[in-house]
Amino acid sequence: MKRRSSISLRLTVWFSTAFVLGFLVFGVAMYLELSYSLAAGRDKTLLHRANRAVTLLTNCHVGSPLCVQRFDDFAAATPEGNLIHVFDVDGKRLYPVVQDPSDTFPWPSGVTPQDRLFSKVKYQNAIFRMLSEPVTIGTVHYRIVVGGQLNDNRVLVNQFKHGLLWTAPILLIFSAAIGFFLSTRALRPVARLIASVRLISIGNLSRRLPALHSGDELEALTETCNEMLARLETAVGQITRFTADASHELRSPISYIYTQSEYALKNLPLEEESAECFSQILRECEEATALLNDMLTLARCDSGHSGMTFTRTNLKGILDDVYLRAAPLAKSKQQSLTLEVDRHEPTWIMGDPPSLRRLFWILLDNAIKYTPIDGEISIRLRTGGSEACVDIKDNGIGIPQDALSNIFGRFYRVDRARTLAEGSGLGLSIAKWISDIHRGDLSVKSSENIGSIFQISFGTTNAG
Structure with a gap:
């Protein structure tokens, strides 16, 4: 039998999956946008610094002491000013004039490129973004090289990435809870509809499902x-x-x-x-x-018209009547028929005496029919709390396991039983109907060639 899957569970899974996938797509897009924005911002900053250096060099005589002093002041006032250098067309450093002997930064060398060039340089476990900007002042060509660290950008991007990874499982749990709540709430009318349908049987087909008026x-x-x-x-x-x-x-x-x-x-x-x-x-x-x-x-x-009249009925007296009626039939087949009760006081239930006698007679008659000669049949009345239970047990031919689910169906007869006894196959259907009318619980346990036990439980009532 195919295992059923809850619609609420499936809706929760779909909602959670869609929500988390949407979050991940949004997160990846934001991650790429952040990376691009930070990189573009860094390039814009380097261009701004290069343009300021061009303006400074344009307004003074390149190489003069005044120009050198202005450039030193500009570099000191600018963040990462030590990463702003000026080279001539042959690659000779013009500014700063005095180079720090400990400076081993891999500055570009060689002929000045004709186009603007961005590049990355790794130096002492740090990544630098470099701009090589060719400029012409008068008729002289120069190259301004501006650099800036990318570590701050990388730290920010990594923090954002780790935040996404940590947020994803939290959002998964949150979305699953919200999805389960919403699906359960949405399917609540379905649950009420299922409960109403299960109350409808062949005997109350006049019952109708409650109108929802939901417009859906x-x-x-x-x-x-x-x-x-x-x-x-x-x-x-x-x-x-x-x-x-x-x-x-x-x-x-x-x-x-x-x-x-x-x-x-x-x-x-x-x-x-x-x-x-x-x-x-x-x-x-x-x-x-x-x-x-x-x-x-x-x-x-x-x-839906049973024709029964319910009164306070002594269940023990009903069983005594049925036992006395069945005893000669069992004796004719040389069978042992016994009646056992837990107590001798009356056991009172609300019921229709003729129908109850018919119920127990059907079960006893079947037990006698399908129990061989010298077989044993017992009737036992047990009481406990507010419930009375009757067991009718035999050691007859039993019922196959695959037939137990259909045993109370109309005209249903186990093939093996057809050859052993006469009957219409309606007896157990009637017994089940009588049991249901009395709000009893009729069940059967059986094993082939071992026997069967039919159990009927009723709610008891006070004798007063």
């Missing part, structure tokens, strides 16, 4: 289900009426055949072969009458 698909589904229930009610009603009418109509001719055959057996001189034929007709009439009575009972069940 659930309202359409509810209306469709109610329309289907109306069609089912009509169809089942027609079948029920046909069954009841046919049963009533058939009882008269069967009664006539039975009466005439019985009269012939008792009053006419018949040969042995003819007498046996009339005897067979009587047996068939009895079985047909029993079947018609069962069909009438089920027709009343389907119509």
Whole structure:
């Protein structure tokens, strides 16, 4: 059997997955945007510093002491000013004039490139962004080289990346909780709809699902289900009426055949072969009458009219009556039939005595039919708290495990049982119906060639 998956769980998974994927896409986009913005900002800063250096050199005579002093003052006032150098067209350093002997920074050398050039340089475990800007002052060509550290940018980008990685699982948990809450809330009307549908059975098809008035698909589904229930009610009603009418109509001719055959057996001189034929007709009439009575009972069940009168009933007295009726039948098959009660005081329940007798007789009759000669059958009444439980146990042929789920179905008979006993296959259906009407719980446990135990539990009531 395929395992069912909760829609609420699937919606939660889908919502969480979509939410986290959306967050990750947004996070990656923001990560790339941040990296690009920081890099562009750094390049813009280097260009700004280079332009300021060009302006300074343009307003003074390159190489003069005044120009050197102004450049030194500019470098001192500018962040990372020590990374602003000026070279001539041959690659000779012009500014700063005095170079720090400890400066081992890999400054570019060689002929000045004709175009602006950005590059990266690694120096002492740090990454630097370098701008080589060719300029012309008058008729002389120069190259201004400006550098700046990228470590601060890298730290900021890494912090943002780590924040994304730490936030993702938190958002996953948060989105799962929100998704579960929203899906559960959205499916709450579905849960109520399922509960209402489960309360509808063949005996109360007149019941309808509550209208939602939500204006959505659930309202359409509810209306469709109610329309289907109306069609089912009509169809089942027609079948029920046909069954009841046919049963009533058939009882008269069967009664006539039975009466005439019985009269012939008792009053006419018949040969042995003819007498046996009339005897067979009587047996068939009895079985047909029993079947018609069962069909009438089920027709009343389907119509919702049980015809029962509930009174305070002594369950122990009902079992005594059924036991006395079944004892001669069990004795004829040389079977042991016992009745056990936990206490001798009356056990009171609310019920219809004739129907309860029929319920227990059906179970006992089946136990006797399907238990071999010298078999053992027991009836036990147990009481505890506000519940009374009756066990009817036998060591007969048992019921196959694959048949237990269908054993209370109408006209259902285990194949092996067909060859051992007569019957219509309606008895256990009627027993189950009587049990349900009394709000009892009828269940069965059985093993092939070991036996069966039918258990019926009822709620008890006070005797006063």
